[in-house]
Amino acid sequence: MTTVLSKPAGLLYDGADWDYDKIKRVYDAVEDIAVNDMGLNVYPNQIEVITAEQMLDAYSSIGMPLMYRHWSFGKHFARDEMLYRKGYRGLAYEIVINSSPCISYIMEENTMTMQTLVIAHAAFGHNHFFKNNQLFQQWTDAKGILDYLEFAKSYIGQCEERYGLAAVERVLDAAHALMTQGVHKYPKKRPLDLREERRREQNRQQYEEETFNDLWRTVPKPAAGGRPPSRTLSERKKLLGLPEENILYFLEKKAPRLEHWQREILRIVRHIAQYFYPQKQTKLMNEGCATYTHYTIMNRLHQKGLISDGAMLEFLHSHTSVVFQPDFDDQRFSGINPYALGFAMMQDIQRIAENPTDEDREWFPDLAGRGDGIGALRDAWANFRDESFVLQYLSPHLMRTMKLFAVRDDAEDPNLIVEHIHNERGYRNLRRMLARQYDLAYLEPDIQIVDVDLAGDRKLILHHRVTNGVLLDENDAKAVLRHIANLWGYEVQLVEVSAVSEAILKEHAVTAPSALFA
C-alpha cells in the first residue's frame, strides 16, 4: 500500500481520482458518522458506478433502473441528451432509488470529493428518509419495487408482442395522462377477514334475538311480485363506489369494454404512480434531510482530519451552489429551491433545539431548548410531509432571513398585491400560505368521477371542484378526456363546479370513441 504512505497521515483520500478502495474507505468513515454520531437508520446500500449516458437513461425512465418501454421516455431522453451534449445543462451528481437495498448511482466522471458527497447525501441522507418517513412506510414497498418493475416491463413487452405496439401505446398514453389522478390519497377500507365477518354476523343475530318483538310479525307485507324498487342515484353511486377520485382505479375496475390486459396495464401505471406519490409530497423534506446529512457528515470528516482542506473547499463550492436561493426579482428565480429551504429549515430546527431565542421559546415551546438537535430532526423526518412540516417548523427567524412575502395575483385586479410580509402580523399567515404551496391536495386540481348513467347511455361524468376560480387548462383537459373516453368506451363529460357556490363554471365533453381499441 504505497499510496497510503505517500499521502498525509489520516486522510481517506488525496487528489481527485477515485477508485474502489477509496470509495470503500470513505463509505466506512461516512457510515461511522451517520450511524454512530447522527443515529441514522438506513436500508443496506448498493452503490453503482455509471456513465453519463446511463445517467441520461436513468433520467428519462423516471429514475428507475428498469422500466417498460414507451415513447415518452424516448422523448425525454432525446431532449435531455441534446441539452447535455450542447452544454445547456449539467447532469445530476446522483440518483437514488427508494428500494431495499437502496441503490445510489454515482457517475464515473465525479471527483473523489463528489463521490464522498454523493455517498453522504444519497446513500445516507435520502436512504434514511426513505426508510423512516411514515409516508414511505405506509405507501411504498421498498423491497418489492424492483421485482414489480421487472414484472411490469416483461408484461408490457409481452402485450406488445401479442397485441401490437400501437394498441399497447394507446393504453399507456391514456394511463400516463391520468397518472396524477391514479393514486389513492387515503388508505382504502381493508377487506374484512373471515373471522371478523363471522363475529359481525353473530353480533347481528344476537342483537336481533335480544330485541325480538313478536308484534313485528303482524305488520302486513307488500304483495309478492311487485315492481322491483328502482335504484336511486345514491344506491347506484354506492354500488360503483362513487364518487371516486382515483380515475385510473375506477377505469381499471369498472370500465365495461376493456380487455383483461388493458386493465393490467392501467394497474401497472397506477402502482407506479402510487409508488412516487410520497416522493412528490416530501420533496422539500427529502432534499432538506439529505442536504443536512451531507453537510454534517462532510464537516465532521473535515474536523476529524479525514479529508483535506482542498476537498472541503471543493465540497463547499458545490454545496453552496446547490442551496443557492435567488430572490424573486432575480433572473435565475424559478420558485423556491427545495434544497435551499429544506436545508435552511433543518439547520433552523437544530438551532432552535440547541440555542433558542425567546421568540423561539414562544413559538416552539416543545422544541426550543430541547438540546438534542439531531434527535428533533429525526422526529421531524419520520413524522411529517412537506406541507405539515412547513406548517409546524417554519420559524419567524427563517422567514426574516429569507425575507419571505406573500403576493396575491387576482386576474381581475390590474396589480399584484402584497398580502403579508415577514413581520409580526404576517408570520402565521405566511407560514400557512407557504405550507399550502406544498400541499398536493391543494396544488393538484380536485377531479372526481361522480356519476355514470348506467341505465342510459353510460355517460361518465366527472367534476372538477374549482377553488379560487382557477379553471383547468382547456386544451389539455380536452386531450385527457379523449383518453378517458378511449378507455371508458362511451361519452365522457367534465363539469367544472365552483367549490364555494356549486355553480357550474364550464363544461367539457367528448363523444364516445368511434372504435374501441382494436
Next chain:
Amino acid sequence: MNIIDRRRNPQGKSLANRQRFLRRAKEQVVKAVREASSKRGIQDIENGDKITISAGGVREPSFHRAQSGGIRDYVVPGNKEFVEKDTIARPPGGGGGGGNEGSPDGEGEDDFRFVLSREEFLDIFLEDLELPDLVKQRVKQSESHSLTRAGYSVTGSPSNLNLVRTMRNSLSRRIALHRPKVDELFDLEREIAELEAKEGDPALLEELRERYARQSSRSKRIPFIDPIDVRYNRFETVPKPIAQAVMFCLMDVSGSMTEHMKDLAKRFFMLLYLFLKRRYRSVDIVFIRHTHEAKEVDEQTFFYSTETGGTVVSTALEEMQRIVRERYPDQEWNIYAAQASDGDNMSSDNAKSATLLRDVILPMCQYFAYIEVAAEHNMGLSALGRETELWRTYKIVQAPTLPLAMRRVRSRREIYPVFRDLFAKDKVGA
C-alpha cells in the same frame, strides 16, 4: 455495502424508447427534416443534426390548472421594500412574481428540440423514394464468392483448427474415461517417495505402487488429445449477391455553363449518389464531361477545371455507350445516368442525340434524368416558354414508357424538391 460497476452494462438502453418516439413523431420529424435539409448544403446533408418539431404531436397532456385566471397566492423570497398592501405592477406574461407551476413536463408550448443521428436523418430524408425499375437488379454470380462460417468439421487444414472446440472435446473425453490428472500422479509419486524415505507400511507402499502403475498406464493409454477430439472451423462459399449500380454523370462544361450552374449540377449528382449508395451495396460513378468532344474524367476535373469549346451532346452519349460496352455490361449492372446541361447544343447535333438517346442509351438505362440548370438571375427565360435546343430534342424522345425524366432547376432551393419529384414512390409505379 456493495459497489457495482455498471459502466460495462449494455449501452443504448433507451434505444427502443427512442425508436418508439421517432415513430410517434414521424410526421413532424419528416417535415422538420425536409425543412432542415432545404436550408443546408448537400455536402453536409449526410450529417445528423438538431431538428425542431412542434411539441403538439408528442404532447403528454394531463389535468392541470390554466396559466391564467382566478386568484393565486404565492410566497416568494427576497423582499426588499414591500410592506402589506403594496401593489406591484403585473409582470409581462402573467406569472405573478414567479412561483407558478409551469407546465407539467416543463416545456410548455415551446417547440421540442432534439438531435437526430446521421442514420436516422438519412433514413427520414430519403424515405419514400424508390429507385425506378428495380427489376434489373442482378445477382452477380461470377467469381464473387464469400466464405461464411458454417459450423465445424472433423477434417480440415491445420490453420482452421478450432482450439476451443478441440480442447472441450478432449476435456470431456478425459473426464468420461477417468484419465488420471497430472496432479494426481504427482501426488501418488510423492506419497510413494515419502513412504520409501520413511520406510513406512510396506503393504500400503505396495498398494500405492500398484495404483501408480495402474494410473500411469491408464494415462498413457488414454491420450490427452485424441484425433477424434479435433475439430476444424468449416467454411462454406456462398455466392455474394451484389446489387451493383453505376452512375453516369454527364455534364456540359462549355463556356456557357457558369459556376452557379455547375454547382446546381453537382448538388443533384451528390444527391443521386447518396441515394444510390443506400440502395446498392456498391455504386460506381463515371464522370463524363463534354464540350464538342467528350472525355471521362475524375471528379475534381469534372467539377472544377474549365474548358472551352462548342457543345455537342451526342459525343457524351457516345462516350457513355463506349464505357458501358467496355466496363459495365448492362446484364450485370444497373445503369443510371444524370445529365446536366444549360440546354445548349449544336443544332446539327440534335437529331443524332435524339436517335442515340432513344435507340442506345435509354434501352440500357434504368433511369436517365436530364436536369436543365439555368442561371439564377436569368430565371424566367424558359419559364416564359422559350425552350432550349436540348430540351426540345429530348422532349421528342420522351414517352411514358421510357425511363427518361426531365426537370428544370434554377436555384439551390429547388434541387431537393426536383429530386424528390423524380424519385417519389408513386411516380415509379407509373
